Structures are given as structure tokens and as C-alpha cells.
Amino acid sequence: MQEVIFTIYESLPYILGGCLVTLACVSVALLIGLTLGVPLAVGQVYGAAPLRFFISTYVWFFRGCPLLVQLYIFFYGIFWPLFELSALASSCIVLGLTSAAYQSQIFRGAIEAIPQGQLKAARALGLRDSNGIGFIVLPQAMRLAIPGWSNEFSILLKDSALIYLLGASDTMARIHQMATTTNMHFAFSLLAGVIYFVITLVGLKLLRGLEQKIHIPGYQKA
Amino acid sequence: MHNENQFQATDSPAELAPAEATAAKSLSEEAAASRRDPALAAVNISKSIGSRLILDNVSVSLARGELKVVIGPSGAGKSTFLQCINGLIPPDTGQVFLEGQSLNMRNKHELRLFRQQVGMIFQDFNLFDHLTALDNVAIALRKVRGMSRQDSEARAMSELERVGLANRARLYPAELSGGQTQRVAFARALAMDPKVLLLDEPTSALDPELVGEVLEVIRYLAKGGMTMLMATHQMDFARALAHEILFMEHGRVIESGSPAELLAAGSGTRTLDFCSRLDLEL
Ligand SMILES: Nc1ncnc2c1ncn2[C@@H]1O[C@H](COP(=O)(O)OP(=O)(O)OP(=O)(O)O)[C@@H](O)[C@H]1O
Numbered sequence A: 001m002q003e004v005i006f007t008i009y010e011s012l013p014y015i016l017g018g019c020l021v022t023l024a025c026v027s028v029a030l031l032i033g034l035t036l037g038v039p040l041a042v043g044q045v046y047g048a049a050p051l052r053f054f055i056s057t058y059v060w061f062f063r064g065c066p067l068l069v070q071l072y073i074f075f076y077g078i079f080w081p082l083f084e085l086s087a088l089a090s091s092c093i094v095l096g097l098t099s100a101a102y103q104s105q106i107f108r109g110a111i112e113a114i115p116q117g118q119l120k121a122a123r124a125l126g127l128r129d130s131n132g133i134g135f136i137v138l139p140q141a142m143r144l145a146i147p148g149w150s151n152e153f154s155i156l157l158k159d160s161a162l163i164y165l166l167g168a169s170d171t172m173a174r175i176h177q178m179a180t181t182t183n184m185h186f187a188f189s190l191l192a193g194v195i196y197f198v199i200t201l202v203g204l205k206l207l208r209g210l211e212q213k214i215h216i217p218g219y220q221k222a
Numbered sequence B: 001m002h003n004e005n006q007f008q009a010t011d012s013p014a015e016l017a018p019a020e021a022t023a024a025k026s027l028s029e030e031a032a033a034s035r036r037d038p039a040l041a042a043v044n045i046s047k048s049i050g051s052r053l054i055l056d057n058v059s060v061s062l063a064r065g066e067l068k069v070v071i072g073p074s075g076a077g078k079s080t081f082l083q084c085i086n087g088l089i090p091p092d093t094g095q096v097f098l099e100g101q102s103l104n105m106r107n108k109h110e111l112r113l114f115r116q117q118v119g120m121i122f123q124d125f126n127l128f129d130h131l132t133a134l135d136n137v138a139i140a141l142r143k144v145r146g147m148s149r150q151d152s153e154a155r156a157m158s159e160l161e162r163v164g165l166a167n168r169a170r171l172y173p174a175e176l177s178g179g180q181t182q183r184v185a186f187a188r189a190l191a192m193d194p195k196v197l198l199l200d201e202p203t204s205a206l207d208p209e210l211v212g213e214v215l216e217v218i219r220y221l222a223k224g225g226m227t228m229l230m231a232t233h234q235m236d237f238a239r240a241l242a243h244e245i246l247f248m249e250h251g252r253v254i255e256s257g258s259p260a261e262l263l264a265a266g267s268g269t270r271t272l273d274f275c276s277r278l279d280l281e282l
């Protein structure tokens, strides 16, 4: 028992380094997902038919295909042979593109939950649609979307455990390596579980705090 | 009014050179025409949704300073008609004129300019829920008029003062009563200096004890000469202030006339019949 604890203690700096890789990858992916997901959602709600078709095709592709398959297809088919992108960079992009598909659906739902009268009132004042959407609809929709977005964060964090299969040196890769070299599979699996749990917990607490911070006074509690 | 004063200040046309005289003449013709032209006219507006005809050749014309009231049973098409006028619902056919100028709704720029001059008040207020009362009024001044934050807030504050809500400026819509919310909506519309207001049952969503404060604002605007087209069920108000009542049913205006004509006891109009049933319900 002591030996196990000591081994884990010894390996902690190495494994926590992997946590940083995981965090970086998930942050970049969430950011890509956010910057693509919002316009995708706006396009899907307000866009013309061809645009809506393109967007729903995009969404269906990423939702309909296992993440691991996507990671392999993009890494071995495009990113590595054409651009010599590293496993980590490729993973960030693939996770980001997938997350964009899911996030777009979170934002679409939130936009559709905003009463139509809001955009109508903006239009009736002579605002451009871009301003009405950007300054009236989205600020309300983004607030509504935070709980769903938190969910997406926790799912993406755990999905990111797959990227070690491309050779990225994330938390899971280092756990796996330590587990095999020391033959302490159970202990290191447990450690991995604790690490992912703690990151999820902290992330969700932060998002919950954000939600409360930008809560609209007097508005019905979410 | 402005134009006339300017004209009196200049020399009389006879003393001007011929070219200037014609220019002055055409200007004064324009001024005369704009006095003759209705402030707002909607002509033969029709609208189908799916296979249902919701509006069937509905027309209205408002002289400057006129208040006309649209009444009719639920589903008659009152809201649809009002929203067809400013293109929130695009009409299938028909034309809209602002001070004699035809509006091409397909031209987005033209439509936005039109909407800046024709304010709208909604039944369920539609204040921007994430903005304070002050920002609700100020945002269009910034985004449409390009005013600075400071100027827009000063103007918004004076509009809130006009509706008696300066002390509520920092509150959010969810923190206001229904009557206050609707009054902020009036301030928001008035801040754009509209030539005409379209009002869609502005008091229908209010508790009875809050109706009065909103009617007070409309009365004040009517006295000030605001041109208004209002859908309402407030018959006493219509009787007292409307220049004309349009009675709508099944997407058509089936009766129109002054309140005195339509609501005279024993006149036997559909309007009178409808109103007496309204009174029974109340
Ligand atoms: N988006 C829509 N799709 C289908 N039918 C609609 C739509 N909007 C309105 N209608 C129909 O058009 C008709 C007119 O509706 P409208 O809201 O203009 O009536 P209204 O006179 O304003 O009624 P109310 O007094 O209840 O406000 C109604 O029969 C309604 O069912």
C-alpha cells in the first residue's frame, strides 16, 4: 500500500503535466466550438434554406460519427499527411469541430426560447437584423445556454480522454503509461477518475458562478 | 409648421428672380402636398398564411394628428394588419405610404427608415428583458441613430421623465409592473421621434387597475397631436378620443365611421352590437 502511494506521489508531476495538456486541449476545443457554434446556430435559425441545409448536414456528420473515428479520419487523412499537424493540435481541432456541432444545437435551442417579440421590437425600432440578433437576442440566449453549455464542457472534458489514442500526451496517456510500467492499473485508474472529477467539479462551479453573475435582476431563476 | 414660418421669413415670391421663384413655389407646393397627404396610408393590404386569407384588402388613412381605432373580435386580423403596415409581417399585396411617399418593403434600408419614423407599441410590451429601462430606451438611439452613450442616456432619461418613470430608469423589465413596463415601451418608441404610432392593444395584457396609467400616456400623446392607429377593446376611450373607428371581422373592415355614428344608441351597427357584448363580458 505504501509503495503504491509512494509511486503515485512520485508520478504526480508527470501526470499533472498531462492535466495541463488536457486542459489546454479542452479549452481550445471549447473556444473553437463557441466561435463556430454561435454563428452556426444563428444561421440555422435565421439563415436561408441552403445555409440551413449546409449547417444541419455539418451537425449530422459530427453527431452521427463516433469521436474516435473522427479523430482517426482527420488526423491520418488530412491533418498529418497534408499539414504535418501534431496529434495534440489535430485533436484540438477535431474536438472543436465536434463541439461546434453540439454547441450550435445548444445555442439554437436557446435562441428559439427567446420570445419572437424581442426581435420584432428591435426591428420595429429600425434596428438592422444583425444588431437585433447581436444586441438583443444573443445576450439573452447566451445566458439561457449556460446550463447546457456546462454540460457540453463536462462531456468534452471526458471525451478528450480519447486523444491519447492518436499519441497526444494528455492525462490519460500518462496514466496509461504509468499504469503499464508499474503494473498498478487499479490505482492509476482511480487517480485518473479523481483528476477528471475534480476538473469537472471546478469547471462547473466556475460556470455556475458566471451564470449567477450575469443573471438578469428580477428575472425568473434559471 | 416649420416650413410655413421659414417662408414668411423670406422675401415674397414676386420679388425673387424667376428661377428662385419656381424653386420657392415647388417647395411651397411640397409643403402644401405634405399637408394634404395623409401622414400614413395603407391601401388594400392583403395577407394569406397558408391557404387562409387573414387580411382581405384592408385600407386605412390617417391625417396628421388623427387617432383611429381598430376594433373587432379576437382573430379578426387586427395585429396582423398593424404588423403588415411596418413590414414585421410582409403583406402579400397592398401599398403603404408615409406622408405621400410610397414604401418599398423589399428595400431593407427603406424599410428601416420607415420603421424609425413609425413607432410600434405591442400588446405584451416586448421590452428587452436583459436591459434596464434606461437602456431599453437608449439602445436604438445608439444603434440606429449612432448617438453616443452619454447623449443617448440623456435623451432616454428625458423620455422616461415624460412617462413619469425617471426614478425607475435603472430597473430591469422584470422588476417593473405591467403598467410601468408599457410606459417604458412608450418612452422607447417616442425617443425615435416617430411621426406615427401603431398600437396593438396596448392595455390588453394589463391588470385592470394598471390600464389607466397607460391610457393616460396615450391621451397625452393624442392631445399633443400624435398620429396614431390603435387596436383596442377600450371602448370608452375610443368613444372619447378616436376620430374614426374601424370595425374588423374575418380580415375585413366591415364598418367604419366616427364613434358618434357607429356607437349611437339604436344605430343597429355591428360595432354597437360587438361593444354591447364586450360590456356584458366586463
Ligand atoms: N403565424 C400564423 N400562422 C397561422 N395563422 C396565423 C398566424 N398569425 C395569425 N394567424 C391567424 O390570423 C388571424 C388573425 O390573427 P390576429 O392576431 O391578427 O388577430 P387579432 O385581431 O389581433 O386578434 P386578438 O384580438 O386575439 O389579438 C387569426 O385567425 C390567427 O389564427
Ligand SMILES: [Mg+2]
Binding pocket: B078, B079, B080, B200, B201
Ligand atoms: Mg392581436
